[in-house]
Amino acid sequence: GESVGLHLPTLSVQEGDNSIINCAYSNSASDYFIWYKQESGKGPQFIIDIRSNMDKRQGQRVTVLLNKTVKHLSLQIAATQPGDSAVYFCAEIRTGGFKTIFGAGTRLFVKA
Amino acid sequence: GAVVSQHPSRVICKSGTSVKIECRSLDFQATTMFWYRQFPKKSLMLMATSNEGSKATYEQGVEKDKFLINHASLTLSTLTVTSAHPEDSSFYICSANPDVSSSYNEQFFGPGTRLTVL
Numbered sequence: 001g002e003s004v005g006l007h008l009p010t011l012s013v014q015e016g017d018n019s020i021i022n023c024a025y026s027n028s029a030s031d032y033f034i035w036y037k038q039e040s041g042k043g044p045q046f047i048i049d050i051r052s053n054m055d056k057r058q059g060q061r062v063t064v065l066l067n068k069t070v071k072h073l074s075l076q077i078a079a080t081q082p083g084d085s086a087v088y089f090c091a092e093i094r095t096g097g098f099k100t101i102f103g104a105g106t107r108l109f110v111k112a
Numbered sequence: 113g114a115v116v117s118q119h120p121s122r123v124i125c126k127s128g129t130s131v132k133i134e135c136r137s138l139d140f141q142a143t144t145m146f147w148y149r150q151f152p153k154k155s156l157m158l159m160a161t162s163n164e165g166s167k168a169t170y171e172q173g174v175e176k177d178k179f180l181i182n183h184a185s186l187t188l189s190t191l192t193v194t195s196a197h198p199e200d201s202s203f204y205i206c207s208a209n210p211d212v213s214s215s216y217n218e219q220f221f222g223p224g225t226r227l228t229v230l
Contacts, residue, residue, distance in 0.1 A: 042226065043205050099146070099161065
């Protein structure tokens, strides 16, 4: 079946380093892709999104890259901070509505 | 900013009882809300789309008679887990889209409800 998934379940980085979280998807019909951050016991928090007709979008300390050729999405976090420690999900909005399908998630650990 | 609340935040119940979880959009109206469940160390799984004034749309594999959804007003959707069993223990999260927004990404998530069935 079609799915949105992540390559790595856990990522550990040193404070100050850059983090790269990857995601593979299989549904080429999705309109948008979103990265969410979820802290323990809380709901997902929107980080950044990208439309399917774009290949890069930058925010504050975060960049999302979309490679439609290989159906790959990545989230880059610059100068990772302890507060960035959380689980990160990629998600897709499929055509026809706001329904959001989440990927498996990657837990990011930031070492001080 | 738009806020979505859930009540209760935690609930413990006995097997066989029913539990109601509320999802409220506090400062906006939402014709459409979504319910997700999340098992420990797992992703969010979409259960159903809650539509104000009409029946909910359930995802494949989700029992509609088990998970009753009522979206009686533009600011409130409820999820009732009927005859709960230990395997229903999970983290339930709702989200809502403001009616005034046509942007897909303005979907606001609630803080979640932790259900434990003994």
